[in-house]
Amino acid sequence: MKTYLDCIPCFLKQTIELARITGVDDKLQKKIIDEVCKIIPEFSFEASPPQMAVKIHKIVRRLTSNKDPYKKIKQDSQKLGLDMYPYLKEQVAKADDALALAIKIAAIGNVIDFATNDFITIKKELKDITNHKFAVFDYEKFKDSLNNAKTILYLGDNAGETVFDKVLLEKISKDKRTYYAVRGFPTINDALEEDAIEAGIAHYAEIISNGSDAPGTFLNSCSKEFSDIFLNADLIISKGQGNFESLHGGNYPIFFIFMIKCPPVAKELNCKVGNLILKSGKE
Amino acid sequence: MKTYLDCIPCFLKQTIELARITGVDDKLQKKIIDEVCKIIPEFSFEASPPQMAVKIHKIVRRLTSNKDPYKKIKQDSQKLGLDMYPYLKEQVAKADDALALAIKIAAIGNVIDFATNDFITIKKELKDITNHKFAVFDYEKFKDSLNNAKTILYLGDNAGETVFDKVLLEKISKDKRTYYAVRGFPTINDALEEDAIEAGIAHYAEIISNGSDAPGTFLNSCSKEFSDIFLNADLIISKGQGNFESLHGGNYPIFFIFMIKCPPVAKELNCKVGNLILKSGKE
Numbered sequence: 001m002k003t004y005l006d007c008i009p010c011f012l013k014q015t016i017e018l019a020r021i022t023g024v025d026d027k028l029q030k031k032i033i034d035e036v037c038k039i040i041p042e043f044s045f046e047a048s049p050p051q052m053a054v055k056i057h058k059i060v061r062r063l064t065s066n067k068d069p070y071k072k073i074k075q076d077s078q079k080l081g082l083d084m085y086p087y088l089k090e091q092v093a094k095a096d097d098a099l100a101l102a103i104k105i106a107a108i109g110n111v112i113d114f115a116t117n118d119f120i121t122i123k124k125e126l127k128d129i130t131n132h133k134f135a136v137f138d139y140e141k142f143k144d145s146l147n148n149a150k151t152i153l154y155l156g157d158n159a160g161e162t163v164f165d166k167v168l169l170e171k172i173s174k175d176k177r178t179y180y181a182v183r184g185f186p187t188i189n190d191a192l193e194e195d196a197i198e199a200g201i202a203h204y205a206e207i208i209s210n211g212s213d214a215p216g217t218f219l220n221s222c223s224k225e226f227s228d229i230f231l232n233a234d235l236i237i238s239k240g241q242g243n244f245e246s247l248h249g250g251n252y253p254i255f256f257i258f259m260i261k262c263p264p265v266a267k268e269l270n271c272k273v274g275n276l277i278l279k280s281g282k283e
Numbered sequence: 284m285k286t287y288l289d290c291i292p293c294f295l296k297q298t299i300e301l302a303r304i305t306g307v308d309d310k311l312q313k314k315i316i317d318e319v320c321k322i323i324p325e326f327s328f329e330a331s332p333p334q335m336a337v338k339i340h341k342i343v344r345r346l347t348s349n350k351d352p353y354k355k356i357k358q359d360s361q362k363l364g365l366d367m368y369p370y371l372k373e374q375v376a377k378a379d380d381a382l383a384l385a386i387k388i389a390a391i392g393n394v395i396d397f398a399t400n401d402f403i404t405i406k407k408e409l410k411d412i413t414n415h416k417f418a419v420f421d422y423e424k425f426k427d428s429l430n431n432a433k434t435i436l437y438l439g440d441n442a443g444e445t446v447f448d449k450v451l452l453e454k455i456s457k458d459k460r461t462y463y464a465v466r467g468f469p470t471i472n473d474a475l476e477e478d479a480i481e482a483g484i485a486h487y488a489e490i491i492s493n494g495s496d497a498p499g500t501f502l503n504s505c506s507k508e509f510s511d512i513f514l515n516a517d518l519i520i521s522k523g524q525g526n527f528e529s530l531h532g533g534n535y536p537i538f539f540i541f542m543i544k545c546p547p548v549a550k551e552l553n554c555k556v557g558n559l560i561l562k563s564g565k566e
Contacts, residue, residue, distance in 0.1 A: 005302075006299060008295050008320075009293070009295040009296045009299070012291050013292045016288050016289060016291070016292070026288070029288055030328060033288060033291055033323070034323060034324035035324075037291075037320040037321070038320070038324060040316070040317060041317035041318075041321060
């Protein structure tokens with residue numbers, strides 16, 4: 001997905017949030033913003049938004065020496081996910097269509113980075129399963145792909161959301177070779193290997209690093225090992241908007257599961273902010 | 284009022300809106316954004332937000348040759364205000380405290396630039412007088428100042444809002460020398476002389492230009508004539524957030540009337556976005 005003009009104010013809002021989380025003083029926060037403003041004119045709108053996020057994070061790391069500003073938020077998100085796990089399992093156990101509900105839970109888990117500081121609201125939002133609706137739900141296509149797949153690659157997104165992913169992995173990984181990919185280095189609140197392990201993903205999938213520091217998936221910045229698995233998987237399940245923004249339009253056996261977070265993506269899919277998506281990468 | 288970090292994404296949102304309203308193509312819109320990003324690092328945060336708006340408007344004028352992008356929106360706003368005038372007059376006529384209600388109407392009129400394209404919502408919002416609340420209401424101080432004032436300077440804000448200002452001017456201008464100041468040149472949707480005339484302000488006040496193109500009031504960019512009146516007025520009534528941002532903190536016999544439009548101003552006043560304000564400039 002290309003970058004829209006409306007992404008630019010959003011880049012700066014994210015930069016301010018990031019600068020504040022690092023705890024640096026106002027003067028350094030301003031310097032971070034200035035550095036980001038300086039590179040915007042050089043940024044191609046043919047690139048996708050997470051590529052700009054990579055550049056922003058580099059600036060923040062360079063100016064603050066803080067390699068993982070979201071560490072505490074990620075830990076809290078993991079705790080939230082783990083706390084909710086028994087409730088999520090219970091919902092799936094009593095569902096008429098357990099797979100459909102597990103997909104929905106995985107999608108709702110993507111709400112976790114909507115307002116990273118307000119965990120009470122997030123928990124309420126996450127529990128409100130019936131209130132969330134899929135605007136795109138390529139369920140039959142997904143079931144077909146799943147039935148025919150021998151290897152599955154599941155692209156994780158945020159810390160905490162890992163637990164919601166586990167609920168879906170439990171339903172789909174039986175008799176399949178399943179991989180769960182996390183980012184190679186800290187980027188925003190995205191899950192790392194330690195988060196996937198803590199969530200218990202290893203019971204259902206082999207946890208692999210993608211070797212990259214992007215809050216999305218760009219094969220040219222990923223490890224060879226990850227790229228090989230990506231290019232040979234029968235089914236790729238891509239979680240989150242960052243993975244969608246970086247992979248949508250490619251010719252892969254992929255399904256995108258996420259919640260729409262912003263107007264440009266809503267426009268791209270002719271949906272609304274807050275809608276849930278299960279979308280086949282093939283039209 | 285100084286500029287906050289959070290003002291920067293907002294500057295860029297305003298720039299995008301402005302660029303779109305001029306109707307130029309995507310490539311030129313991007314160029315406008317890039318030019319604005321380039322000057323952000325040079326902008327001092329000790330300056331107030333409308334000073335940045337002046338710079339943004341200069342860039343847009345230079346790159347688009349459009350001297351008044353909001354002209355059509357201003358005309359529509361004026362029509363909206365004039366349509367509502369009989370209703371507003373009726374409300375004041377039957378009020379227990381007609382002056383208090385006229386102040387409230389002037390404040391509510393400031394909603395007019397909240398979403399400049401959606402006039403149905405604005406009209407509903409404007410009619411909903413009882414639903415709006417003052418978070419700061421220095422009414423007794425205002426009445427004292429009004430009783431003692433021989434000359435009043437009323438600083439207008441947006442086109443269309445002029446009609447709401449007239450409702451208040453009708454209640455306060457009797458036996459006073461009253462001036463109503465408009466911007467000297469087009470800036471956003473701010474009222475110009477023609478808008479004040481069309482609203483019928485001339486029945487209650489002498490309409491004067493401030494000689495400036497800022498969406499606020501900076502004496503060093505205003506005409507000598509305006510500055511003389513400003514510095515010698517017994518009572519200054521300042522409408523809108525742009526005038527507040529540029530004049531708050533100065534030692535003037537001033538009252539600010541506006542609706543809070545953004546989190547930084549809400550924080551400055553310890554109030555909420557959407558709150559109405561009648562605030563004495565003297566603590």
